Amino acid sequence: MLDFVCGISKPRADALRKAGLPVPTPINLKGLVDTGASITCIDPSVLKSLGVVSTGAIPLHTPSTKPGIPHFANEFDISFALVHPQTTRTWFALRVIEAELAHQGIHALVGRDILQSCLMTYDGQAGTFALGF
Amino acid sequence: MMALDKELETFHRELPNLLANEGKFAVVSGDQILGVYTSYEDALTIGYEKCGLKPFLVKEIRAIEEVRFLSRDLTFPCPT
Numbered sequence: 001m002l003d004f005v006c007g008i009s010k011p012r013a014d015a016l017r018k019a020g021l022p023v024p025t026p027i028n029l030k031g032l033v034d035t036g037a038s039i040t041c042i043d044p045s046v047l048k049s050l051g052v053v054s055t056g057a058i059p060l061h062t063p064s065t066k067p068g069i070p071h072f073a074n075e076f077d078i079s080f081a082l083v084h085p086q087t088t089r090t091w092f093a094l095r096v097i098e099a100e101l102a103h104q105g106i107h108a109l110v111g112r113d114i115l116q117s118c119l120m121t122y123d124g125q126a127g128t129f130a131l132g133f
Numbered sequence: 134m135m136a137l138d139k140e141l142e143t144f145h146r147e148l149p150n151l152l153a154n155e156g157k158f159a160v161v162s163g164d165q166i167l168g169v170y171t172s173y174e175d176a177l178t179i180g181y182e183k184c185g186l187k188p189f190l191v192k193e194i195r196a197i198e199e200v201r202f203l204s205r206d207l208t209f210p211c212p213t
Contacts, residue, residue: 064206
């Protein structure tokens with residue numbers, strides 16, 4: 001599991017400020033690191049609480065989609081921050097998709113779009129991982 | 134029906150004309166291409182500047198669209 005902070009993207013925050021509207025407070029979340037996910041997924045309840053709307057749609061294959069017939073998922077722009085007492089790494093405009101995850105006790109699958117900018121070391125015997133960012 | 138049906142239709146209609154900019158990002162509102170930008174963040178910034186909080190689409194320009202993968206089965210909300 002990975003702690004991170006999820007908020008609206010910087011461009012959307014700028015648009016809200018320009019319109020004189022409040023900017024939603026970023027939310028502390030727990031995500032599951034998933035090397036099998038090529039894109040980060042966020043639970044719809046989180047996206048709803050941030051008030052974001054879709055700005056894209058992407059084709060997606062899962063184990064249950066038929067070959068050559070991907071599912072089309074709504075895409076959203078958010079900010080995503082990995083926070084550590086010594087440093088913070090922020091993605092100010094990250095593309096994510098929505099997927100029902102809350103019933104699994106998590107709010108996100110942290111995919112390879114994030115991991116590709118990090119160094120992850122998995123210690124299978126200890127059952128731990130370290131993430132450098 | 135997707136939430137951005139009209140914008141997706143516009144994008145696919147204009148895709149042959151956009152392919153000279155493959156790898157860049159198009160911003161689409163209604164039946165108009167608002168511009169093409171080098172990065173996703175630039176396209177998003179222009180989308181919000183030009184459209185404010187009204188719906189718009191940011192789409193990467195690819196002759197063959199990149200398909201994303203998830204190795205687990207998930208439930209997705211209806212994309213409307």
